Amino acid sequence: AQTVTQSQPEMSVQEAETVTLSCTYDTSESDYYLFWYKQPPSRQMILVIRQEAYKQQNATENRFSVNFQKAAKSFSLKISDSQLGDAAMYFCAYRRAGNNAGNMLTFGGGTRLMVKP
Amino acid sequence: NAGVTQTPKFQVLKTGQSMTLQCAQDMNHNSMYWYRQDPGMGLRLIYYSASEGTTDKGEVPNGYNVSRLNKREFSLRLESAAPSQTSVYFCASSFTGGKEKLFFGSGTQLSVL
Numbered sequence: 001a002q003t004v005t006q007s008q009p010e011m012s013v014q015e016a017e018t019v020t021l022s023c024t025y026d027t028s029e030s031d032y033y034l035f036w037y038k039q040p041p042s043r044q045m046i047l048v049i050r051q052e053a054y055k056q057q058n059a060t061e062n063r064f065s066v067n068f069q070k071a072a073k074s075f076s077l078k079i080s081d082s083q084l085g086d087a088a089m090y091f092c093a094y095r096r097a098g099n100n101a102g103n104m105l106t107f108g109g110g111t112r113l114m115v116k117p
Numbered sequence: 118n119a120g121v122t123q124t125p126k127f128q129v130l131k132t133g134q135s136m137t138l139q140c141a142q143d144m145n146h147n148s149m150y151w152y153r154q155d156p157g158m159g160l161r162l163i164y165y166s167a168s169e170g171t172t173d174k175g176e177v178p179n180g181y182n183v184s185r186l187n188k189r190e191f192s193l194r195l196e197s198a199a200p201s202q203t204s205v206y207f208c209a210s211s212f213t214g215g216k217e218k219l220f221f222g223s224g225t226q227l228s229v230l
Contacts, residue, residue, distance in 0.1 A: 033216050045221035091159055104150060104175060105219055107159035
């Protein structure tokens with residue numbers, strides 16, 4: 001079974017600074033997808049960024065980028081120019097590739113990010 | 118465009134009571150999921166339905182039953198609620214395929230006293 005581990009329960013960053021959230025995962029698959037989801041106090045789950053394991057290039061979405069290290073099974077999220085609205089829980093998640101029935105998403109335990117003004 | 122709609126948003130039950138959480142999506146997704154989120158933790162899969170007419174257990178299925186009523190609707194039933202089932206419940210849906218994004222409902226806060 002796949003497992004996803006987020007070793008930082010809480011992180012803090014100063015507004016406008018950069019912060020990196022860590023994630024490691026365990027899988028025997030060679031093809032898969034990795035995701036970062038944001039959960040603000042509203043509880044809504046918002047997709048931040050997605051990485052395809054067969055792509056060497058790290059995904060970027062505006063101020064959000066990842067450092068994907070496939071051999072190390074590491075998938076960190078970097079937030080640049082942090083804003084107050086970035087304060088939330090962040091979840092790393094894993095999903096097998098392919099069109100197999102029931103491709104469920106496996107989540108890590110989350111990192112609470114606080115942004116200081 | 119409503120997306121994934123869950124009802125109710127809040128519910129308080131007494132131990133032993135039963136209830137059904139409703140979920141509907143209007144995006145023509147094949148797959149639907151029920152997750153629970155305990156305080157300070159990530160989401161854990163309870164049950165999923167890969168397609169209409171099929172359901173399968175996830176990581177934490179004990180104490181729950183599900184019904185995939187049609188392609189749009191996927192309900193979660195607690196037959197005899199226990200305090201350990203106090204949690205936030207999320208329904209999600211997606212097209213089939215690993216790259217596909219999951220769309221989540223806004224969650225149901227359930228308290229079992």
